[in-house]
Amino acid sequence: MPDPSTKPAIEVKALDKHFGSIHAVRGLSFSVNYGEVLGFLGPNGAGKSTTMKMISGFLQPCAGTVIVNGHDVGAAPVEVKRNMGYLPEGAPCYGEMTVAGFLGFIAEVRGLTGTERRQRVEEIVNKIHLQSVLQQGIDGLSKGFRRRVGMAQAILHDPDVLIMDEPTDGLDPNQKYEVRRLIRDMARDKAIIISTHVLEEVDALCSRAIIIAAGRKVFDGSPAELRACAEDKDIDTAFRELTSKTEQAQGAARPT
Amino acid sequence: MNMIAAIMKRELAGYFATPLACVFIVIFLFLSGIFTFYIGGFYERGQADLVPFFRFHPWLYLFLMPAIAMRLWAEERKSGTIELLMTLPVSTVQAVIGKFLAAWLFSGAALAMTFPMWLTVNYLGAPDNSVVLAGYIGSFLMAGGFLAIGSCISALTSSQVIAFVVTVVICFLFILSGFPLVLDFFHGWAPAMLIEAIAALSFLTHFDAIQKGVIDLRDFVYFAVLIAFWLYATVLAVDAGKAG
Numbered sequence: 001m002p003d004p005s006t007k008p009a010i011e012v013k014a015l016d017k018h019f020g021s022i023h024a025v026r027g028l029s030f031s032v033n034y035g036e037v038l039g040f041l042g043p044n045g046a047g048k049s050t051t052m053k054m055i056s057g058f059l060q061p062c063a064g065t066v067i068v069n070g071h072d073v074g075a076a077p078v079e080v081k082r083n084m085g086y087l088p089e090g091a092p093c094y095g096e097m098t099v100a101g102f103l104g105f106i107a108e109v110r111g112l113t114g115t116e117r118r119q120r121v122e123e124i125v126n127k128i129h130l131q132s133v134l135q136q137g138i139d140g141l142s143k144g145f146r147r148r149v150g151m152a153q154a155i156l157h158d159p160d161v162l163i164m165d166e167p168t169d170g171l172d173p174n175q176k177y178e179v180r181r182l183i184r185d186m187a188r189d190k191a192i193i194i195s196t197h198v199l200e201e202v203d204a205l206c207s208r209a210i211i212i213a214a215g216r217k218v219f220d221g222s223p224a225e226l227r228a229c230a231e232d233k234d235i236d237t238a239f240r241e242l243t244s245k246t247e248q249a250q251g252a253a254r255p256t
Numbered sequence: 257m258n259m260i261a262a263i264m265k266r267e268l269a270g271y272f273a274t275p276l277a278c279v280f281i282v283i284f285l286f287l288s289g290i291f292t293f294y295i296g297g298f299y300e301r302g303q304a305d306l307v308p309f310f311r312f313h314p315w316l317y318l319f320l321m322p323a324i325a326m327r328l329w330a331e332e333r334k335s336g337t338i339e340l341l342m343t344l345p346v347s348t349v350q351a352v353i354g355k356f357l358a359a360w361l362f363s364g365a366a367l368a369m370t371f372p373m374w375l376t377v378n379y380l381g382a383p384d385n386s387v388v389l390a391g392y393i394g395s396f397l398m399a400g401g402f403l404a405i406g407s408c409i410s411a412l413t414s415s416q417v418i419a420f421v422v423t424v425v426i427c428f429l430f431i432l433s434g435f436p437l438v439l440d441f442f443h444g445w446a447p448a449m450l451i452e453a454i455a456a457l458s459f460l461t462h463f464d465a466i467q468k469g470v471i472d473l474r475d476f477v478y479f480a481v482l483i484a485f486w487l488y489a490t491v492l493a494v495d496a497g498k499a500g
Contacts, residue, residue, distance in 0.1 A: 057342075060498045081343055088343070094337055101269070105266045111258075
């Protein structure tokens with residue numbers, strides 16, 4: 001485990017991304033330390049997923065840098081990916097594989113071998129309760145199980161940095177509770193970013209929250225500070241007030 | 257190397273997890289039988305060789321190889337698993353090579369299953385088995401060429417149908433480029449060197465040479481360069497997807 005007192009685990013500097021004429025992310029900067037769970041909030045289309053894709057090295061930023069564990073994602077992508085777990089939006093998995101086969105493949109690519117691989121896979125399967133579906137094809141699983149397979153894939157190698165795009169989306173209340181507990185358990189020695197639309201999750205899980213709207217950061221602080229932004233101390237109201245202003249301004253500025 | 261092997265194994269298992277592998281192998285064996293015995297006149301020729309068998313391989317491959325290659329990247333894009341694959345500690349080059357090798361090995365396995373053809377010709381007569389072996393090697397190399405083209409086109413789209421159709425067209429051009437139909441188009445205005453170069457690009461020119469048992473280094477180099485070129489183009493295509 002890296003020393004938490006040293007540099008931040010994730011440093012995002014002036015990140016910028018265009019898709020054709022759409023300016024998805026505009027000069028976004030923030031950092032995440034070990035032991036922090038950062039809640040990444042924002043309306044649909046605000047640039048949350050795009051930012052997470054750039055941190056994970058799947059998308060190349062148009063400008064700006066991402067440094068994870070001291071490695072530049074652009075310059076040393078494989079080093080960064082080695083020590084990072086990433087759950088893409090919708091938790092895509094190879095549907096034709098069995099759960100056991102899929103996790104075996106991930107373990108192999110993650111460089112786990114022999115006894116270590118067996119132990120690690122077994123540990124994760126027990127932790128995430130996948131025993132009952134181990135020999136089933138992923139295509140035939142329910143949404144909740146598929147999401148859990150995605151989670152298993154992301155934490156199989158016990159990464160220091162974990163990035164999860166809507167990990168609780170589409171889960172039932174029990175499953176949500178389980179996933180939150182899992183994330184809380186891991187939070188102590190990792191740097192975790194999760195994106196979510198469920199604002200109660202910010203209270204329950206996150207030590208810090210960032211809200212982005214139209215690709216810009218509009219809030220960065222603790223959940224309590226976010227609450228304090230609204231007159232009625234409600235987190236939903238605070239979210240609405242912070243994002244609607246930016247979106248309106250954006251709407252007015254957009255050429256028709 | 258381990259990464260390439262891991263990706264290759266997963267991809268290969270993917271072929272056999274769906275009916276695709278079975279369907280492909282059955283159709284390949286069935287069609288190559290028909291071509292050899294009915295259209296190629298295997299018996300009527302009265303010669304102990306496998307020329308009627310290999311002669312139709314370019315045309316068989318024209319449709320069958322794009323069918324293997326079309327899913328390589330297009331399916332990953334469609335299902336979103338490309339995001340998973342490309343955020344694993346695997347370089348683009350490793351992923352491209354691993355996937356290509358899986359497809360190539362699979363086509364090699366299908367080709368190897370035509371061994372009854374070799375047994376038949378040995379039972380009926382005394383063929384020059386070194387020529388037969390050269391034919392198999394040439395056919396395998398040509399399959400690699402087709403698959404490398406298919407891999408690149410597959411990386412450019414998320415639609416397997418588009419990948420298939422475009423690959424067939426490009427492979428068709430690569431076969432045709434040795435035919436007068438194409439060369440006549442260039443005659444009269446293009447320098448002779450260019451025309452020769454175009455003719456030399458044809459799969460047929462090189463495959464025919466190897467198939468006849470003439471092992472010329474140039475033909476091997478041709479297929480190696482062709483495969484390397486298209487795989488490099490695949491890497492560029494996959495990385496271009498990252499730029500959004």
